Amino acid sequence: MVTDALPSPAFATRSRQILVxxxxxxxxxxxxxxxxxxxxxxxxxxxxxxxxxSYALASSIFTGVSGTLSPFVGRSIVTSGRxxxxxxxxxxxxxxxxxxxxxxxxxxxxxxxxxxxxxxxxAPGTILLGPLVTQAMATNWFSARRGQALxxxxxxxxxxxxxxxxxxxxxxxxxxxxxxxxxxxxMMFAIPLPLVAFFARSTPEEVGERxxxxxxxxxxxxxxxxxxxxxxxxxxxxxxxxVGVMMGCQFSAGTISVMFTxxxxxxxxxxxxxxxxxLSFRSWLAALGKILLGRLSDHAGTRKVFLGIFxxxxxxxxxxIQAREPILFIVAGIGLGFVGGAALxxxxxxxxxxFGRSSFASAFGLLQTVGVPFQLLLVPxxxxxxxxxxxxxxxxxxxxxxxxxxxVLLFFVKPTTAx
Numbered sequence: 294m295v296t297d298a299l300p301s302p303a304f305a306t307r308s309r310q311i312l313v314x315x316x317x318x319x320x321x322x323x324x325x326x327x328x329x330x331x332x333x334x335x336x337x338x339x340x341x342x343x344x345x346x347s348y349a350l351a352s353s354i355f356t357g358v359s360g361t362l363s364p365f366v367g368r369s370i371v372t373s374g375r376x377x378x379x380x381x382x383x384x385x386x387x388x389x390x391x392x393x394x395x396x397x398x399x400x401x402x403x404x405x406x407x408x409x410x411x412x413x414x415x416a417p418g419t420i421l422l423g424p425l426v427t428q429a430m431a432t433n434w435f436s437a438r439r440g441q442a443l444x445x446x447x448x449x450x451x452x453x454x455x456x457x458x459x460x461x462x463x464x465x466x467x468x469x470x471x472x473x474x475x476x477x478x479x480m481m482f483a484i485p486l487p488l489v490a491f492f493a494r495s496t497p498e499e500v501g502e503r504x505x506x507x508x509x510x511x512x513x514x515x516x517x518x519x520x521x522x523x524x525x526x527x528x529x530x531x532x533x534x535x536v537g538v539m540m541g542c543q544f545s546a547g548t549i550s551v552m553f554t555x556x557x558x559x560x561x562x563x564x565x566x567x568x569x570x571x572l573s574f575r576s577w578l579a580a581l582g583k584i585l586l587g588r589l590s591d592h593a594g595t596r597k598v599f600l601g602i603f604x605x606x607x608x609x610x611x612x613x614i615q616a617r618e619p620i621l622f623i624v625a626g627i628g629l630g631f632v633g634g635a636a637l638x639x640x641x642x643x644x645x646x647x648f649g650r651s652s653f654a655s656a657f658g659l660l661q662t663v664g665v666p667f668q669l670l671l672v673p674x675x676x677x678x679x680x681x682x683x684x685x686x687x688x689x690x691x692x693x694x695x696x697x698x699x700x701v702l703l704f705f706v707k708p709t710t711a712x
Contacts (some may be wrong), residue, residue, distance in 0.1 A: 304506025308442075310492035311434050315427040315446035318384050318493075321485040322423035324453025325391055325477055326415050327355065332461035336470035341404040348404070351411055353669070358416035360665035366420055367658020368524070370429060371495045372651045375521045380430045381493040387422025388486040390414050395478030399471045422485070424450065425661065428641040429654035433496040436504040437591065439645055440598075443638035444587020451583065451634050454576035504650070521651035527659055532647050532706055537660050539702040540640050541667030546606075546692035546699075547633045548668065549675040551575070554626055557685035561619055571623055578627050579634025586635035587642070595642045596703060602632045602639070603700040610693050614686040643706070671695070 330351055338348055371377040394414030398407045420426075427446050435442040464473035497503055527533050554575065558568035590598040609625045609632070616622040641657065648656040675688045682688075 303500075304497070304502050307494070307497070307500060307502060308434060308506065311430060311494065312442060312445050314384070314489050314492035315431050315442075316449040317485045317488045318387070318422045318427040319424055319446055319449030320453045321449075321481060322387060322391065322419045322427075323450040324457035325395065325481060326419040327352075328454055328457045329461055329474075329477070332458045332465065333470055333474065336465055337404070337407070340470070341407075343404045351408065354408065354412045355416045355419070356665055356668055358412060359420055360662045362417055362420045363425055363658040363661035364524075364655075365658070367425060367429070367654040367656070367661075370426060370654050372429070372433065372521055372654060375651060380426055380433075380495040381489060383421050383426055384489045384493050385486065387418040387420070387426070388481050388489060390418030390421060392418075392478045392481030392486075394418060395474050395481065399474035399478065422489075424637060424641075425654065425657050428638075429657065430493065430495065432641060432645045432650055432653045434494075434504060436650075438505060438588075440590035440595065440638060440642045441584065441588035443641040444583040444585070444635065447587070447638040447641070448580040448583040448634075450637065451576045451579040451630075455573050455580070459573075521655060522648060524655065524659065527648070527652070527656055530648075533656065533660070534663070535702050535705050536640075536643060536647070537663035539699045539706070540636070540660065541664045542695040542699045542702075543603075543636050544664060545667045545671040546695040547636060548672050549688060549692055550610075550629055550633065552672065553675060553679070553685050553688050556679075557613075557689065558619070558622065558626075560685050561617065561622055563619055563622075567619075571626055574623075574627050575630030578631040582631040582634040583638050586632070587638040590639055590642055595639055595646060596706065598635070599639050599643070599703055600700065602635060603696050603703065605632045606696045607693055607700075610689055610696070614690045647706070 330348075334348055338344075366383070369378050370380055370383055391414070394410050397410040397414065401407045401410060424447060427449075428443055431442045431446045432439060461473060461477065464476060467473075468476070494500055497506070522530075551572070554572050555568040558571050563571070586598055586602070606629060609628045613622060613625040613629070616625060640660075641653075644656050644660070645653050675691060678688050678691055679685055
């Protein structure tokens with residue numbers, strides 16, 4: 294019996310294609326949905342004569358759609374141990390849904406109809422094309438190098454944050470918001486659609502490969518795929534709820550930090566342009582953190598890297614709330630972006646360790662729903678704290694207990710509690 298421990302020659306090419314498709318899905322799904330809201334806000338409100346509060350409902354619509362659809366999408370896509378919908382087909386549907394939605398919004402004459410197109414087309418398309426599906430694909434394809442792969446795929450979300458708002462702003466200034474929105478819709482058909490069509494594949498087994506390209510013994514029977522956990526088994530697992538609460542705290546704290554970075558910088562008397570530059574640098578460093586810290590988790594272990602991230606976030610936040618010098622604020626804020634950006638791929642790596650390849654998508658989708666109440670409650674609470682105190686430092690200070698809770702919960706996450 295001879296086992297080839299090296300990746301097959303074809304796997305290197307295939308794996309790069311998977312990473313390109315995954316990065317593109319993450320980039321366009323998040324960049325052409327969430328990151329467009331701020332850029333189009335003033336122009337759309339001027340056209341429709343609506344209030345900021347009514348426009349802000351778009352974020353709530355997105356959260357509600359995400360929490361509702363994610364478990365169904367996660368349970369429906371194919372895994373190594375369960376037949377299901379093709380990941381490539383699901384991602385293609387996401388491209389089409391976002392593209393058609395943006396084109397529709399560009400021509401609709403009421404904010405209500407635009408909100409309907411957002412909720413029925415753009416938001417679902419973001420789930421079909423976005424991190425849930427792209428990380429499931431990367432998890433199917435990689436095992437030993439899973440953290441690095443998930444980091445590369447997830448980096449698309451933060452690179453989008455550094456590119457798309459500026460692109461949208463330029464298009465709006467040059468062409469008006471309607472034509473700008475229409476062009477972005479057409480870009481969905483021109484760029485991510487063909488990349489997904491040619492490069493995305495559900496599992497390596499689909500093309501005669503194995504995870505990481507490691508061949509099995511030539512005379513050995515084909516390995517039996519691990520049976521996926523049922524929804525009932527997942528929700529009865531202590532690890533599921535521990536990870537759900539842990540990541541609910543982490544991502545809510547991260548959302549608060551990102552949302553109020555520009556206003557806090559302006560409170561410290563930085564100009565709007567300089568404040569926006571801080572957020573852009575933070576996004577670029579977050580993309581780098583996803584890749585480097587994801588790779589580190591392959592060698593040092595996911596829990597150790599997560600623990601380091603939580604502790605560094607607490608220290609940097611303490612510096613941030615005491616910062617009255619713009620330079621210290623910029624350094625601490627960018628540092629938070631670097632370590633906090635790795636939370637998404639590390640979440641995927643931890644889910645893969647606990648629940649396996651066959652149950653990754655189901656667990657990830659259900660955990661998206663678990664995180665919805667945290668986002669709906671804690672993020673508006675940050676705004677309320679600002680209204681009461683008049684100081685954004687208090688808002689950032691409120692995230693420290695959230696990082697602390699996540700740190701404590703991490704010690705209770707045990708592999709044996711998952712199955």
